[in-house]
Amino acid sequence: DAGVIQSPRHEVTEMGQEVTLRCKPISGHDYLFWYRQTMMRGLELLIYFNNNVPIDDSGMPEDRFSAKMPNASFSTLKIQPSEPRDSAVYFCASSFGSDPSKNIQYFGAGTRLSVL
Amino acid sequence: AQSVAQPEDQVNVAEGNPLTVKCTYSVSGNPYLFWYVQYPNRGLQFLLKYITGDNLVKGSYGFEAEFNKSQTSFHLKKPSALVSDSALYFCAVSSTGGFKTIFGAGTRLFVKA
Numbered sequence: 001d002a003g004v005i006q007s008p009r010h011e012v013t014e015m016g017q018e019v020t021l022r023c024k025p026i027s028g029h030d031y032l033f034w035y036r037q038t039m040m041r042g043l044e045l046l047i048y049f050n051n052n053v054p055i056d057d058s059g060m061p062e063d064r065f066s067a068k069m070p071n072a073s074f075s076t077l078k079i080q081p082s083e084p085r086d087s088a089v090y091f092c093a094s095s096f097g098s099d100p101s102k103n104i105q106y107f108g109a110g111t112r113l114s115v116l
Numbered sequence: 117a118q119s120v121a122q123p124e125d126q127v128n129v130a131e132g133n134p135l136t137v138k139c140t141y142s143v144s145g146n147p148y149l150f151w152y153v154q155y156p157n158r159g160l161q162f163l164l165k166y167i168t169g170d171n172l173v174k175g176s177y178g179f180e181a182e183f184n185k186s187q188t189s190f191h192l193k194k195p196s197a198l199v200s201d202s203a204l205y206f207c208a209v210s211s212t213g214g215f216k217t218i219f220g221a222g223t224r225l226f227v228k229a
Contacts, residue, residue, distance in 0.1 A: 004159070031215055042221040043160075043206065056216055091159055095215075103148070103215050107159030 004108035018080040025094030035091040082115045120220035137192040139207030149190040150208040197227045
């Protein structure tokens, strides 16, 4: 398996533009997580899905952020409109199983977003 | 609420010496504890976990961690550090019945040759 695949690896955009980050989880995994990593705030959980259904989106910073998982093999994180403070590395991770004790998360390589 | 503290931003150790990266946690119920490692420009990789049982957990690349319930700690250790161990290490916790995992701020480990 190729692991969790994120695209693009790097994104540079201007303030006010819409940004869409994409994630393909590991086949067969039923949990998908979106994280944001910054120097100031560390690694923050934004939202996670189980069987394509959003379970906890309490970490989504504001209404400009939205996430979808239309099927088991694809998820998007959208920022509209983007702002310079959204600049960060965004990670997607997936895991398998109904038992939280087995919740080992497999991370993608991340998308480095720069909003100018 | 769950929380994780990694009190050291950076740990420096000489190659061949033992290393310890500290972690304390706070959680309701029984904790599930994890260590992950991040190399430059890469995602996090799982190292080891504690669920129940033996307080000393062994993981990948010769790392181990000791669970101490009374001190609510889960320190990462390795008997003999390698230069290639230099990376960013994250401690994480989730609680019984939940998949929401909280990560610490990370500790940067430098191993000098």
